[in-house]
Amino acid sequence: xxxxxxxxxxxxxxxxxxxxxxxxxxxxxxxxxxxxxxxxxxxxxxxxxxxxxxxxxxxxxxxxxxxxxxxxxxxxxxxxxxxxxxxxxxxxxxxxxxxxxxxxxxxxxxxxxxxxxxxxxxxxxxxxxxxxxxxxxxxxxxxxxxxxxxxxxxxxxxxxxxxxxxxxxxxxxxxxxxxxxxxxxxxxxxxxxxxxxxxxxxxxxxxxxxxxxxxxxxxxxxxxxxxxxxxxxxxxxxxxxxxxxxxxxxxxxxxxxxxxxxxxxxxxxxxxxxxxxxxxxxxxxxxxxxxxxxxxxxxxxxxxxxxxxxxxxxxxxxxxxxxxxxxxxxxxxxxxxxxxxxxxxxxxxxxxxxxxxxxxxxxxxxxxxxxxxxxxxxxxxxxxxxxxxxxxxxxxxxxxxxxxxxxxxxxxxxxxxxxxxxxxxxxxxxxxxxxxxxxxxxxxxxxxxxxxxxxxxxxxxxxxxxxxxxxxxxxxxxx
Numbered sequence: 001x002x003x004x005x006x007x008x009x010x011x012x013x014x015x016x017x018x019x020x021x022x023x024x025x026x027x028x029x030x031x032x033x034x035x036x037x038x039x040x041x042x043x044x045x046x047x048x049x050x051x052x053x054x055x056x057x058x059x060x061x062x063x064x065x066x067x068x069x070x071x072x073x074x075x076x077x078x079x080x081x082x083x084x085x086x087x088x089x090x091x092x093x094x095x096x097x098x099x100x101x102x103x104x105x106x107x108x109x110x111x112x113x114x115x116x117x118x119x120x121x122x123x124x125x126x127x128x129x130x131x132x133x134x135x136x137x138x139x140x141x142x143x144x145x146x147x148x149x150x151x152x153x154x155x156x157x158x159x160x161x162x163x164x165x166x167x168x169x170x171x172x173x174x175x176x177x178x179x180x181x182x183x184x185x186x187x188x189x190x191x192x193x194x195x196x197x198x199x200x201x202x203x204x205x206x207x208x209x210x211x212x213x214x215x216x217x218x219x220x221x222x223x224x225x226x227x228x229x230x231x232x233x234x235x236x237x238x239x240x241x242x243x244x245x246x247x248x249x250x251x252x253x254x255x256x257x258x259x260x261x262x263x264x265x266x267x268x269x270x271x272x273x274x275x276x277x278x279x280x281x282x283x284x285x286x287x288x289x290x291x292x293x294x295x296x297x298x299x300x301x302x303x304x305x306x307x308x309x310x311x312x313x314x315x316x317x318x319x320x321x322x323x324x325x326x327x328x329x330x331x332x333x334x335x336x337x338x339x340x341x342x343x344x345x346x347x348x349x350x351x352x353x354x355x356x357x358x359x360x361x362x363x364x365x366x367x368x369x370x371x372x373x374x375x376x377x378x379x380x381x382x383x384x385x386x387x388x389x390x391x392x393x394x395x396x397x398x399x400x401x402x403x404x405x406x407x408x409x410x411x412x413x414x415x416x417x418x419x420x421x422x423x424x425x426x427x428x429x430x431x432x433x434x435x436x437x438x439x440x441x442x443x444x445x446x447x448x449x450x451x452x453x454x455x456x457x458x459x460x461x462x463x464x465x466x467x468x469x470x471x472x473x474x475x476x477x478x479x
Contacts, residue, residue, distance in 0.1 A: 001154045002162050005049075008069055009156055012076050016083075018054035018096050019076060019158045022307060023047075023067070024349035026151040031119065033126035034143045036134075041119050048349035052099075052308075053079035056087030059094055059331075063350040091335075098330040101160040102311055106304035108168040108198035109297050114148045116201060122146055125205070126174075132210055133176040133217035138224060140179045142217070145193070146204070147171035147447070153307070161309045169300065169459065171196040171447050172204050174213060178220035185223035185417055187216050187402055190241035191384045196300045196445030196459065203298070219403055222415055229404055229419040229476035235379030235433075236421055236472040237372065240442035242401055243362060243464035245385040248446070250425040251283075251290055252357035252460070254394035255317055256451075257328025257336055259355075267453050269392025272425065273323070278338040281323040284429025289363040290318040292327065292341045293463075300445030300461035301358035308353050310342035317341075317360070321429075328355045347456035354452050361443075361463035365435030372434050372468055379407035380474050382419045398422035400477075418477030431472060436465030 005021050012019060025047040032040040048065035053076055060082030062075040117125075126144035133142045149169040156162055172195045175188030189195060189212055197203045238246060254271040258264050273281065294302050294312040303312055308329065316324050326332075328340030332355050344353035373381070387400035404419035405412040423431075443463040450457050 002156060002164060004067065005154055005156045006162070008067070008072050009158060011069055012073055014053065014076050014080055016053045016055045016080055018099055020052040020099060020161070020308070021072070021156050022050045022052070022349065023154045024151065026149065029148040030145070031122045031126060032143070032145045033123065033130055035141060036127050036130040038123050041123065046348065049075070050346065050349050050352065051075040051079050053083050054094060054096065054099065055080050055083040057093035057095070058083040058086040058090055060086065061352040094331055096159065098334060099157060099159065099308060100310070101157070102305060102309045103162045104304055105163065106165040108166065110168045110200040112201040112205070114150060114168060114170065114200055129174045129213045132213035133174065135214065135217035135221055138178045138180060138221050139176050139217055141177040142175070144174040145172065155305070155309050157309065163305050163309055165303060165305065167198060168200060169196070169198050170200065170203050174216065176217045176220040178224050180224040183224050185220055186386070187220035187223065188384060189216055190444060191402070193447060194241055194244065194444040196447050197298050198300060198302055199298050223403065223417045226415040226417040229380065229416040229474060231475040233471055233473050235376050235407070236469045236474060237376070237379060237381040237407065238467050238469070239381070239383040240440070240464045240466060241384045241444055242382055242399070243467055244444045244446070244462040245388060245399060247290070247360055247362055247462050247464060248357070248449070248460065249388060249390050250394060250397060250428065251318070252327065252360045254425065255327045256355045256357065257326045257332035257338070257340055260326065261332060261336060264451065268451050269394070272393045272395040275336055275338060277323055278325060279323070282321055283318050283323045283426065284321045285432040286320045287365060287432050287435045288318055288321045288429055289316065291316050291361050291363060292343070293359045293361050294342070296359055296361070296443065296461070296463065299359045299443050299463060300447070300459045302461070303358070306342040306344045306353065307346045308344045310344065312342035315341050327357050329353065345458055347458045351452070351454070351456050354456070356451065356458055357449070357460055359461040359463070362435070362465065362467070364438045364441045364465045366437050367434055368437055368439050369466060372436055372440070372466055373407055373412070374410040376407045376468070377409055380416065380419060381405045381407055381412055382421070394425060396424050419474065420476065421472050421474045423472055428469065428472065431469045432467060433470045434468035436467065438465070440466040
């Protein structure tokens with residue numbers, strides 16, 4: 001494909017400063033089972049080319065689902081007209097420095113290829129998961145889902161870029177709903193589609209799978225008779241599957257440079273972070289070390305190059321609590337005059353790349369789980385996100401979890417239902433008192449982070465250890 005795109009690029013007749021072609025081919029399968037009965041077995045295919053043209057200091061875009069030269073030429077001309085029209089109202093001039101020459105490739109690590117299982121075999125696995133979660137008649141609904149995604153991209157440019165990347169991804173979910181009269185409780189395997197990774201069936205068909213399904217069903221039933229989470233200010237301990245959401249909403253989104261520039265304000269909101277904050281803002285306690293890391297094997301948003309060809313590498317966004325850099329493409333970095341990362345990403349061939357978080361991780365600390373909770377006299381341990389609400393500046397929030405345990409005198413004791421907590425972003429991260437070591441560190445992902453107009457749902461990964469936060473307001477479902 002690189003050869004075909006390069007030949008087409010050389011044949012395009014256009015007086016532009018720079019031209020880029022990004023071809024994307026994807027095949028997605030989705031299987032869903034509810035209460036042991038198949039609900040959906042589908043497969044979709046998509047293929048096309050995004051044409052980018054730099055002219056008059058602006059970039060224009062046009063997409064086409066064809067590789068014919070006549071169609072690529074027409075798309076390039078449309079993108080050129082768009083760039084020239086935009087140049088009359090330009091806010092900031094873009095140069096070829098925002099599109100450096102790059103050559104390279106990337107491929108997801110895979111042990112068991114996605115085509116090893118037939119649709120029937122996938123259904124059988126999901127049906128069995130539903131049966132395993134049905135621990136009693138109190139379980140009124142079970143569901144299981146598996147999504148396979150094989151996406152390949154090729155990028156060439158008029159200044160010599162040649163990039164090929166192949167992503168093999170698996171997204172899975174299973175959960176149970178229990179009911180006793182008016183009390184309804186839901187429990188899942190670490191939250192909806194949290195098990196989203198790069199790799200094959202080895203990520204799902206683990207020796208622990210069936211035991212995990214049983215635990216989900218048992219904990220859903222357990223929650224029916226559990227005490228309501230109390231309303232108090234206390235020590236909060238969060239498991240990695242909830243830290244995923246916490247990092248995503250209160251670190252990832254507010255650090256996206258297009259939000260800070262105002263590009264996203266009309267749709268997804270802005271950010272409490274100001275341009276002058278980079279390099280000086282105390283975002284959290286000294287234990288807070290957040291990295292953009294596209295190099296973690298198997299994490300959902302690992303890659304070697306972003307969708308404009310910028311080389312991706314691990315960078316500290318926040319180091320010892322101090323804000324270092326943002327999540328912004330080369331254009332946004334130039335406009336704002338602050339350091340960013342290689343995170344210009346598009347959800348498909350027919351969407352232009354915009355500033356998007358990718359793998360955003362909290363680096364591990366030095367304490368094991370026993371040391372984290374051993375000195376806590378009274379607190380709450382929460383797992384798996386269930387609900388979220390955060391304002392459009394990513395400042396004030398409240399999040400709810402599926403499952404919680406009371407911490408008393410350094411031990412996990414009784415189960416609590418409907419656990420929630422609230423805070424402001426700076427207050428919360430400054431309350432970070434302990435960070436777990438690598439034995440507590442886990443990676444999860446989400447395939448449905450939405451942003452942009454037209455909307456783009458994109459994959460994101462988050463890794464984190466167990467974390468302890470002091471003096472956090474927690475409350476139950478009735479508060």
